[in-house]
Amino acid sequence: MNQQWSQFYKDAGSKQVILFGMGKMCEWFLNYGTNVNIKALIDNSPSKVNRNIFSIYPNLKEQHVQDPIIHSFEDVTSSADTSQFILLITTRYDDEILKGIDIDSFYNVYSLPKMNNDLVTKREQYDKLPLVDKKVVVFADVYGEHGKAITQKLLQMDDTVDVVWIVNKRPSDCSRKVRLVYRYDFESYYYEISTAKIWIVDLSVDADIKKKSGQIYFQVKHWSSITLKKFSCEDMKWASMPGAVEFQKKEAARTDYILSGSQFDEDSCRRGFMYNGPFVRVGSPRSDIIFQPEIKNVVRNKLGISEYKKVLLYAPTFRVSKDESFAHQHTEQGIDFELLRDSLTNKFNGEWIILLRLHPSVASSADGIKLPDYVKNVSKYDDSQELVACCDALISDYSSIIFEAAYVYKPIFLFTPDLDEYLKHERQLLLDYRELPFPISVSNGELKRNIEAFDEVKYRKCVENLFNKYQVHEDGHASERAAEFILGLMNFKGKL
Incomplete structure (x- = not known):
């Protein structure tokens, strides 16, 4: 069996997927393994069969799940032509399950634990690769906000910069000079973030992503030079969530710069992000368009x-x-x-x-x-x-x-x-x-x-x-100043 993520997504592009095992691995896949059409959810535990998956994991992201009700393996396989489906086993008991099923009856069978083991090996290889000085990776849910404005100005000022966006869906108005990598394409995702000198981050980076020596983490957040509501560690509801404050402490420790547009912005970021590093006060890049x-x-x-x-x-x-x-x-x-x-x-x-x-x-x-x-x-x-x-x-x-x-x-x-x-x-x-x-x-x-x-x-x-x-002074040129700063980082060995 081929147990690589790239092959799985190639197969899943034309076939529907049956998920076997409704444990925490399944929850992870449903939240991050997007762009997959899921035919059925199956589990052999009587306590889960006939339950709605959202009653077990209420915070799941919306997915392409045709039927959210969990079925038994026999119920699904007895009524469907399994040769037209991919079976993805999402449990650590994958070897036991593989021994008990007819693998050849499915179009293909994958094991999530084995796919992730293969990915760990690739990540170790990527970590040894050198950084590309003129390469930027932008982390954001969608193509927009400060990252979009900075990207447009960067490419206008120097079209040799390699800009890679990590996205969940294809944007409608993205420049052809921008390379898109989908968040669920894990191999490409890890390769790009392992080789880019600069990370432009809209809010946070996955906790398991390690920043290499020489990489620069530039937090741009997703609000302008003045914001109304308390956020992160100053938001008591957010801070009360298990692990939230500890996560933010680690995030602040690996942040090199935060984009800001005012003294008010910097003061609130120090409190909310628990951050004590330098700021780059350029204004609000995403707001430049309002002046045009x-x-x-x-x-x-x-x-x-x-x-x-x-x-x-x-x-x-x-x-x-x-x-x-x-x-x-x-x-x-x-x-x-x-x-x-x-x-x-x-x-x-x-x-x-x-x-x-x-x-x-x-x-x-x-x-x-x-x-x-x-x-x-x-x-x-x-x-x-x-x-x-x-x-x-x-x-x-x-x-x-x-x-x-x-x-x-x-x-x-x-x-x-x-x-x-x-x-x-x-x-x-x-x-x-x-x-x-x-x-x-x-x-x-x-x-x-x-x-x-x-x-x-x-x-x-x-x-x-x-x-x-609050010392807010917007003039429509914030993205230009931000791009100049980033180009300076690319041309300088180390931090400015």
Whole structure:
């Protein structure tokens, strides 16, 4: 039997997979072995047969599982032509199972423990390879945020740089000069991270990945120069999760630099990330696009919106479930879109289109929401900064996207019917919410009044005072400064 990950994914590209063994290895595979169509889940333990896999592992990522109910081996194999399926054994008792089944009756049979053993051998070989000075690996869930802006500027300034992105899915607008490696392609994944001199990290790197001597870990995080909510070790819910604080201590120890855009940003990162190293204060690269006026019509063309219409972006954040899973949830806040549109027209004139953008972690929740024809669901639009650049005004609640629209003084309104509940029980904030320069509304009527009473001169002054207080100075050139710093790292032997 071939027990290499590369061959498994080649086979799984055309065949469906049956998983045998619903233990912790199976949980790991369902979370990380993505892009596989799973025909059935089987286990011979009576305590697991007929149970839903999500009742055993409630925090599983969404997978291509046709049937989440666990079956016995006999139930599945007696009713299916197994020659059309791949059997993946996901238990350490793989040798015993292999002895008891007819291997030749399946298209192919793989053992997850043996595949991982082969991978360990390859990783040891990759660790001995030399680093490539002009090679950057970007760790991110999606192609976007600061990493995207820095990548574009890097390649513009030096197109000989080898930029590799570790992604979960293929982005729609990625430069051809960027090499994509899928997170589940473990062999390629480990090869690239073992040979790149620089890691650009959106949040964290897997705990089992060891940084080699000479590699540089550049943490860019996924918020701009000022953020609203406490994070990581300052977020008590997150910090209470088993192993979270210890993981962050180790992550901070291997971090060489953190990108920042203000003194406020650096102070909050020191506390939240438990980090005592140097910062690279360049601004917010992902926000540069908001300063580019030509982007407005480019995005509107993508969305099929006339340049003569005005656009409001409504971008509420998620809520955290009150159970032990801390799962992200979307909560309907009852915004009155018709009253909102009328209020915008009364105050700012013109015909308004409303864009609904839910947080990426709950974007699928928007699929079932019934919306009027003047409201577009853009929750699955890849780049939220493009949406900010596109809009004429913004409404949110507790999302830090509000600050990015404020960099160019776009009108911002806060719609927070659950304000007291959120501030008491949901998330701790870094700023006094009620002192923000954005009008707060706890009802649709109050939102209408705040929109119609909006004073642009007073608003601009309040925004300037906020940014001056926290030393936030965005100018649309942060990605250029970040790229220059990274190019300097490539050309210098060691750290700057």
